[in-house]
Amino acid sequence: MSEKTLNPFKIAQLQLKEACDALGEEDAVYELLSEPEKVLEVTIPVKMDDGTTKLFTGYRVQHNDASGPTKGGIRFHPGVTKDEVKALATWMTFKCGVVGLPYGGAKGGVIVDPSKLSKRELERLSRGYVRAIAPIIGERRDIPAPDVNTNGQTMAWMVDEYSSLRGIGQTLPASFTGKPVEFGGCLARKEATGYGVVLMLREAAKYRGMDIKDMRVAVQGFGNVGSFAAMYAQSFGAKVVAVSDVSCCLYNKDGLDVNDLMEYVETNKTLSGYSGQCEELDREEIFGVECDGFAPCALENAITSQNVRKMKAKIISEGANGPTTPEAEEYLLKNDVLIIPDILANAGGVIVSYFEWVQNLHNYYWRFDEVQEKQEVKMVDAFMKVTKAMEERHVDMRKAAYLVAIKSLAMPMRLRGWF
Template sequence: MSEKTLNPFKIAQKQLKEACDALGEEDAVYELLSQPEKVLEVTIPVKMDDGTTKLFTGYRVQHNDASGPTKGGIRFHPGVTKDEVKALATWMTFKCGVVGLPYGGAKGGVIVDPTVLSKRELERLSRGYVRAIAPIIGERRDIPAPDVNTNGQTMAWMVDEYSSLRGVGQTLPASFTGKPVEFGGCLARTEATGYGVMLMMREAAKYKGMDIKDMRIAVQGFGNVGSYAAMYAQAFGAKVVAVSDVSCCLYNENGLDVNDIMKYSKENNKLITGYTGECEELDRSKIFGIECDGFAPCALENSITSETSKEIKAKIITEGANGPTTPEAEEYLLEKGVFLIPDILANSGGVIVSYFEWVQNLHNYYWRFDEVQEKQEVKMVDAFVKVINAMEERNVDMRKAAYLVAIKSLAMPMRLRGWF
């Protein structure tokens, strides 16, 4: 199968099959995990500001609930497809499994360009989506969270709508995570995924006999994940030499001022183009060829292809995005000796801290910022060690090792439930 014909869901299935074969698990394990348990497609009517009504298509996929309720984000993006959402739900199951969370994977998406909607139209769309998927979600069943182009405000609207639909006369904050701190959210949740990406970069550097303080790092994508990944890389002492988004790539061999670029981006419609600090502005595609020691792809899936992989000079890659590396590209990078931390481990910080938020909501007791980050670090470093041990024991790459750890954690509850 050529790279061009591989969609994200088929990539996820291929990764799963390779790991099941390496683990020697029963065929039933692969069969049960290769398809989601539930795929809901909905049509959402939204009254626009000009009085017209538009229809939007949305999805909610629940992959596997053997270990507990399902969990996963909701993205608003014009490129959303059913297979993409199925793939993301599948990866979320393994992400929860590899870091030992009592969740299965889920994902949601709406086909929409949110940049062309007003705030009121976005609110109506958010509430309409919740009304459509309400029968299959809930704080003990499936807990959504933010993803691409959704945020704390989106979750607040969704909590409000869902609570009204349930008709219990009270707010149900544990039904969604990624909420604003002022509305039941968790401190350090906004930073969690990017922080985790750099925790894994730091641990990978240690494993390879390097020090992150001596590293030059490039980050592709400057949304929530990429911007915080770059910020924490700098905080850990690394030199961030390049960042990119959809508008351009900013480069300075002596290091960028990440905090200043983050401030500029917030004031410039979330774009980094036109930044006047000390750096060169290049075409966004140049990010792949930057001279660096660590590279963090934090944009969308399939950004590292058989073509772009040939440009990458980094020794370590930590996948901040979901599915950013195609199988062909990964094969090339591994042959070249690149140490690659897979997405289901590298970007698991978001779901880990979402789990913390859910626990706090259920108990109505909240932790300090530093407590949350300490707990996240313990979870992720423990998972890193487990994956490294599996990698060395089985003589496989990090992705296969991460899947081995995750599948072992999933197979037992499915077996005990009598699913096979």
């Protein structure tokens, strides 16, 4: 199957099959994990500000609940497809497994361009989506969170709607994570994914006998994940030489001022037009810049056979889900590039979402530094387990991460009598 036609779900299934074969697990393990347990497709009617009603299609996919309730974000994007959501839910299962969380994977999505909706229309859509998926979610069943084009405000609306639907006269903050801190959210949650991407880059540098302080880093995507990845890379001592978003790529071989860039984007929404010391290039030029570490933090299938030969980095930390196609990965591995797979590199978000859920259930909250310390412990421990599996099995890091995750999933499925 060609790169052009291989969709994210097929890629997820391929990665799973390769790992199951390498681990020597029973065929039943692959069969149980190769398809989600539940796929819900819904139609959401939304009254628009002009008085008309528009219909939007949404999905909620629950992949596997052998280890506990399912967990996963909700994205609002015009490119959402059922197979994309199935792939993301599958990856979430393995992400939770590799870092040792008592969750299975889930994901949600609505086909919509949120930039074309008013704030009121966006709220109606958010509440309508919750009404549609309410029968299959809950704080002990499936806990959604933000993803592409959703945020703390979206989650606050959803918590409010879900709590009203439950009709028990109280707010249920543990039903969603990624909420504003003022509404039951967790300190360090918005920073968590980007912070984790750089923690893994730091550990990978050590593993390769390097020091992150000597590294030049490029970050593709400058949304929540990419901007914080760039910020933490700089704070760890790396030189961030390039960042990109949908508008352009900014490059400075001597390093960019990431904090200033973040302030600029907060006001102007894109990187284009930034007047600081840098070159403004086409966004695709990010793949060819001279760097040691590269963090793809946008959407899936970013690194392809079309751009991979331009890349100079020796370590890639996948901030996005599924950013590297199998063809591109094959080329990178042949060239001794260490790829920290998405299910490990960007697991910081679900780790801190788990911390938020625990705090909501117990109504006891931790300090910012406590949350980041706990996240670091979990991610570094997972990194050590994955590199150990990589060395013992003589496989690449992605396959090793899947081996660790599958082992953690196979046992509860076996104990439950599923096979």
